[in-house]
Amino acid sequence: MRAFAILAGLALIGVMAFTIFSFTAAPAQDPAADRPVTETLQARLKRLPTDYRSWAQLASQYVDQARVTGDPSFYTKAEGALATGAKLAPADDTVLAGQASLAAGRHEFAEAVRLAERSIAVNPYGAPAYGVLADAKTQLGDLRGAQEAVDKMLSLRPGVPAFARASYAAELRGDKTAARRYLDLAQNDAWLPADLAYARYYLGELALHSGDLATAGTWYAKALQAYPAYTPALAGQARTAALSGRLTEALDLYQTVVDRLPLPQYLIEQGETRLKAGQAADWTLLKAQRKLFQAAGVRDDLTWAEFEADHGDPALAVRHARAEYARNPNLVAADALAWALFKAGEPAKALPYAKQATATGWQNPLLRYHRATIERALGRSARVEPGFDPTLSALARFS
Incomplete structure (x- = not known):
């Protein structure tokens, strides 16, 4: 889901490409303030090893790198930088906000809330901590x-x-108009190419999940015009191609995507597109990525609940989904548990969770398809989304 697009893959997002480093106050001036502004944080810390705010900023850069590259080893580097910053200034708001961001990156959302609230208590005017707090509370x-x-x-x-x-919050309550308006504001405010690409990409996602593939494709192309290296927009083009039936084109695009950024979400989308094209899906790299994330302390039962329900062992899906829901009882976790229970042959147990997942008015086609399918299995009349392709369900998940 969007708030952690990078936390859960790129998810969770979720959850945002914009962590505290993007808008943290600069470190206090030092006697060598006339040094070139191009000095790296590493160089600064070699010169000023007690600059705890720079340690926090470095950690935030590492968290960003983990999200952008899909390499969870950056979380370990961030942990080390934050440990140094915390020794120097354990109650500094930027250090606490950095710790909150790292906890969210590892899907430790309750801990992220605790740390973000501590940061806010120290500095009630620190916008970055409120961002982490919003993401974690959503999860x-x-x-x-x-x-x-x-x-x-x-x-x-x-x-x-x-x-x-603000756009994602509006989307979750079913207000697509407000969601689009806030993304328009983000696009108008953006001056960095990556920020502009981000806003345009999510305008494409809104269109995609409304069934408007042509508009979605236009936004993805505009995102890539702003920032050609923005891989999520390329993945968006792969989705529109697959959902439009252009499977060969989609698979070519997905290969480029996973060569750049082999995140679980993209690997699952690629596998489903291969199956749709009559090819075998190879989940080897996906399972290898799972081990890497686990080794780096990232707990992601949600991805594996969804994957096992659609492509593996429903009983294992239920275990993953229950674990995720117990920690993070959000809309997507409720849907994952509902679908896992349904696939395990327990639609009556699944229905309350499906109702919870759709209770806010969020117009998510996958969640509505899951609920309708469960209700039909119980002999109730329910409308399945027209044009929804359950064989490409991963492509309907909000990235």
């Missing part, structure tokens, strides 16, 4: 608390990070 299913954090962030520092989170 914990506290949408009201997440909205409050988003509103505070908007009041403190309106800009791309705040507008993007």
Whole structure:
């Protein structure tokens, strides 16, 4: 899902390409303030090893790199940088916000909330901490608390990070008009190519999940015009090609995507497109990625619940889904548990979770398809989304 697009893959997002480094206050001036502004953080820390804010900024850069590259080893580097910063200034708001961001990156959302709230207690005007708080509360299913954090962030520092989170909050309550309006604001506010690509990409995602493939394709192309290296937009083009029936084109695009960024979400989408094209799906790399993320302390039962339900062992899917829901009872986790229970032959147990997943008005075609399928299995009348292709369900998940 979008708030952690990078946390859960790129998810969770979720959850945002814009972490605290993008808008953290600069370190305090030092006697060598006339040094070139191009000095790297590593060089600065070699010169000023007690600059705890720079350690926090370096950690945030590492968290960004983990999300952007899909390499979870950057989380370990971030942990080391934050440990140094915390020894120097354990109560500094930027250090605490960095720790919160790292916890969210590892899907430790309750811990992320605790640390973000500590950061806010130290500095109530620190917008970055409110961003992490909004993301983590969304993952914990506290949408009201997440909205409050988003509103505070908007009041403190309106800009791309705040507008993007406000868009997602609106989307979760079913207000696509507001979601689109906030993304328009993000696009208008963006001046970095990557920020502009991000806003355009999610405008494409809104169109895609509304069934408007042509508009989605246009936005993905505009995202790549702004920033050609923006892999999510290339993945968006692969989705539109697959959902339009252009499977050969989609597979070519997916190969480029996973060569650049072999995240679980993209690997699953590629595998489903291969199956749709009559080819065998190879999940070897996907399972290798799972081990890498586990080794780096990233707990992602959600991805594996969804994967096992659609392509593996339903009983294992139920175990993963229950574990995810117990920690993070959000809309997507409720849907994953509902679908896992249904695939395991327990539609009556699945229905309450399917109802929870669709209770806010979120117009997510996958969630609505799952609920309708479960209700039909129980002998109830239910409308299945017209044109929805369950063989490409991963492509309907919000990335």
